[in-house]
Amino acid sequence: MPKVGMQPIRRRQLIDATLNAINEVGMHDATIAQIARRAGVSTGIISHYFSDKNGLLEATMRDITAQLREAVADRLKALPQAGAEARLKAIVDGNFDETQIHSAATKAWLAFWASSMHQHGLGRLQEVSHRRLYSTLVVEFRRELPKEQARLAGYGLAALIDGLWLRAALSGQPFNREAAQTLTTQFIRQQLAQARPNRQE
Numbered sequence: 282m283p284k285v286g287m288q289p290i291r292r293r294q295l296i297d298a299t300l301n302a303i304n305e306v307g308m309h310d311a312t313i314a315q316i317a318r319r320a321g322v323s324t325g326i327i328s329h330y331f332s333d334k335n336g337l338l339e340a341t342m343r344d345i346t347a348q349l350r351e352a353v354a355d356r357l358k359a360l361p362q363a364g365a366e367a368r369l370k371a372i373v374d375g376n377f378d379e380t381q382i383h384s385a386a387t388k389a390w391l392a393f394w395a396s397s398m399h400q401h402g403l404g405r406l407q408e409v410s411h412r413r414l415y416s417t418l419v420v421e422f423r424r425e426l427p428k429e430q431a432r433l434a435g436y437g438l439a440a441l442i443d444g445l446w447l448r449a450a451l452s453g454q455p456f457n458r459e460a461a462q463t464l465t466t467q468f469i470r471q472q473l474a475q476a477r478p479n480r481q482e
Contacts, residue, residue: 352378
């Protein structure tokens with residue numbers, strides 16, 4: 282996590298430079314010197330505020346996950362009176378927002394997932410991110426499903442979202458948002474349809 286005191290503009294420059302470096306050469310080959318040169322700062326600035334490359338990756342991923350939360354929250358805020366299906370589809374749409382599926386972001390997510398297995402700070406951030414998605418989905422499924430069924434449905438939809446994203450990221454092809462939305466909508470409707478005839482608390 283970056284130390285207190287860095288100017289927002291400078292922080293933005295470093296995060297954008299990190300994303301650009303990851304996009305062009307990959308996380309493994311992106312060096313502090315390359316990132317500093319792209320951002321127009323000294324390597325000492327990065328070392329002071331982020332300690333090392335993993336610290337900068339963590340800050341970059343915190344920025345991307347903040348954009349993810351905002352993308353989901355904005356869509357849900359626009360549907361205060363909507364039913365479970367519409368709100369679940371909005372959550373899916375937020376997870377497939379452009380901020381999450383452009384080339385630099387997908388490569389950063391892949392680097393983050395790989396590094397999180399070995400870095401405590403990154404692992405904690407990944408856990409929080411996954412828990413937030415799962416709990417948000419369960420809350421919406423609970424509008425129509427019993428507790429245990431809502432938990433299973435939330436787990437299944439979270440896995441489907443991650444799987445669709447990961448498959449696209451590993452393929453190297455542009456993300457097919459239309460296909461992803463079709464598949465997730467089918468899953469949501471199947472889960473909700475099973476409960477409606479026998480809905481219970």
